[in-house]
Amino acid sequence: MMPPAKKEVRPSSRGGRARTPAFVKNLRGVKNWKEVSAWLEWRGIEDIECITPDQAGVARGKMMPSKKFTSNTSLALPSAVFMTTISGGYPEDGNGFHYPEDDGDLKLMPDLSTLTVVPWEEDPTAAVICDLVHQDGRSVEFTPRNVLRRVLAAYDKRGLKPVVAPEIEFYLVRKNPDPDYPLTPPVGRSGRPIGGGAGYSIAGVNEFDELIDDIYHFSESQGLEIDTLIHEEGAGQLEINLRHGDPIELADQVFMFKRTIREAALKHEIYATFMAKPIQGQPGSAMHIHQSIIDKKSGKNVFSAEDGSETDDFFHFIGGMQKHVPNALVMFAPYVNSYRRLTQSASAPVNNKWGYDNRTTAFRVPRSDPAARRVENRIPSSDANPYLALAASLACGLIGMTNKIKAEPPVLTTANADQIDLPRSLLEAVDLFEADEELGTLLGKSFVATFAAIKRAEFETFMEVISPWEREYLLLNV
Incomplete structure (x- = not known):
């Protein structure tokens, strides 16, 4: 905790008083x-x-x-x-x-x-x-903070500076010391278990007033700035939005916020989890990333022309994401559980489409004035390493701008009902990740090899566990 307030002056070596x-x-x-x-x-x-x-x-x-x-x-x-x-x-x-x-x-x-x-x-x-x-x-080369620095250095060589703003969703759940039991929503101040369907509900947020106060106090004392906090659709699911800024600084903030939120929750005898899909039948948790690119000389957003219209860089950035994000999916969805969130007809996209203010697309362009034009990547889940998710998203956009990859036309209707454009499993995502030479060159070959090896090993560990589904449907039927 912060110590008591200090005096503003202290004795100096010359017998006077010097300001702190x-x-x-x-x-x-x-x-x-x-x-x-x-x-x-x-x-x-x-x-x-x-x-x-x-x-x-x-x-x-x-x-x-x-x-x-x-x-x-x-x-x-x-x-x-x-x-x-x-x-x-x-x-x-x-x-x-x-x-x-x-x-x-x-x-x-x-x-x-x-x-x-x-x-x-x-x-x-x-x-x-x-x-x-x-x-x-x-x-x-293969450590996460350095992977992001490597991508930002590639932007810097082109005279560009990315600006990002992450949004992090997470669940509050009852303490669960035995992993064999499913997670359940916590009890709020009303004394009742929290239910779902409370998106943007102020009453839903108020159920956890004291915990949220601790999150704010812990964040303020660390110099971490929360833009907004809302209750999401899931039972006990919250979302924190951060102010836009430098990618390294924002990745650091997400890194520290996760620690902060977990500690605040433990103080109130509950867990905070950033699993992508912690509770069956409830929505998954995302880490949406808003991105714009600034010209370092002019300080202007390269996605907008002088007349306010979209630039070629804007469309090429989206084109690069459409082509390469499916290959980088393992950096946005790094665990077997992550793919339980990526399902059809849900708020989490399984496509590589884009659209204006269309939340069913992978890449949404929010309504804004030209100076604030940005592309929101809605694919990353909240279990992703923020450094790696930012590095991958920005790398895909940069490849698009460098190679002038043409974006497909924007989608004006629901995009998440039929077509699946993303890998459906962790191993499939790892294979695509290793095969993308341009992405590997930008991220660093030793990182790609290390990360892919880790993900394969994690999958094999997962395969050693027999699930309740197997016991329920196979035990007496096959």
């Missing part, structure tokens, strides 16, 4: 190591979490006393951390993937712009997100 530097009051980030020491001291921070997202978007890292953090300590993690499946296993060698025999260390390089408090800890604690480099200083 403004930077120590920053809720998020400092410029250099000198500022780090003052920032930590002003808050009485005792411990530092040095964290970085793994391939699943899970926080990995080390915790240490704040004095050790500021004493030029070298931080490292085994490279195997970024080759681990969600269940803690490791993939087999093959298809371009080779597990490093020495399992050498990768260096953690703190990004000081992400320094922030950890408000749910009882002892004064701070966290900082780190990048990964090899021992000789080279960037590690």
Whole structure:
């Protein structure tokens, strides 16, 4: 929690009184190591979490006393951390993937712009997100934050800067210590289990007033800005919208928001889950991504011409997404469960169509003025690693602009009832992912090989589990 308010002045070495530097009051980030020491001291921070997202978007890292953090300590993690499946296993060698025999260390390089408090800890604690480099200083190609940086560097070479705004859906569910039992909606302040069909219901949000207050308080103390919060269609399903901005900063925010929301929920004796399809018969959870591209010299949106009309870049960006997003689906839908969300005649698209304000298409162009023209990718599920989902979506659009891929005509009717344009299973998605040479070149070959190997290993682990459906329909009938 934040410490009590500090005095605005302190004695100086000359006997006078000096004002507290403004930077120590920053809720998020400092410029250099000198500022780090003052920032930590002003808050009485005792411990530092040095964290970085793994391939699943899970926080990995080390915790240490704040004095050790500021004493030029070298931080490292085994490279195997970024080759681990969600269940803690490791993939087999093959298809371009080779597990490093020495399992050498990768260096953690703190990004000081992400320094922030950890408000749910009882002892004064701070966290900082780190990048990964090899021992000789080279960037590690296959780690998620670096994959996104690689795509943004390709935009930068063209004088372009992407702007994104994620929307994250999640469920609140009762505590479920036994995974053999289905998840169920929590009990709200009314004392009754939450029901579905409460889309945009204020009363639905009010059922969790105290929890939502904690989410807001935790977010504010970390410098995380929530744009809006709504109740979605599912029973106990909420959605948080974030302000638009730099892709790395927004991926960092999603990464931190997931931790924040889980911790706030646990404080109230319930779970928050970002599974794509946690409850049978209820809608899935998405992470929609709004995207626009800015010309760095002019500062203008390249999707809009001077007269306000759509540009060739706009249509080519969509064309690239139509062609390559199906091949990148494993980065938007990374688990077997993700494909339970992608079903026909549902709000989650199984097509690669686009349309103006058409929520049945994969790529929706919301109504806006020309300066705010953007493309919403509605395919990603909330279980996706935000760094990888943003990297994949922006990479597909950039390939379209580079190769001038022509977009199909916009769809004016329901697009999600009949045609299926996306892979229907995890392994099919992995095969398409590996086969797309242009996408692989942009994302990095070592990342593609590593991520594909992890997904194949996760599928094999899933296949070891016998489901209730098999026991119900096969046990006595076959």
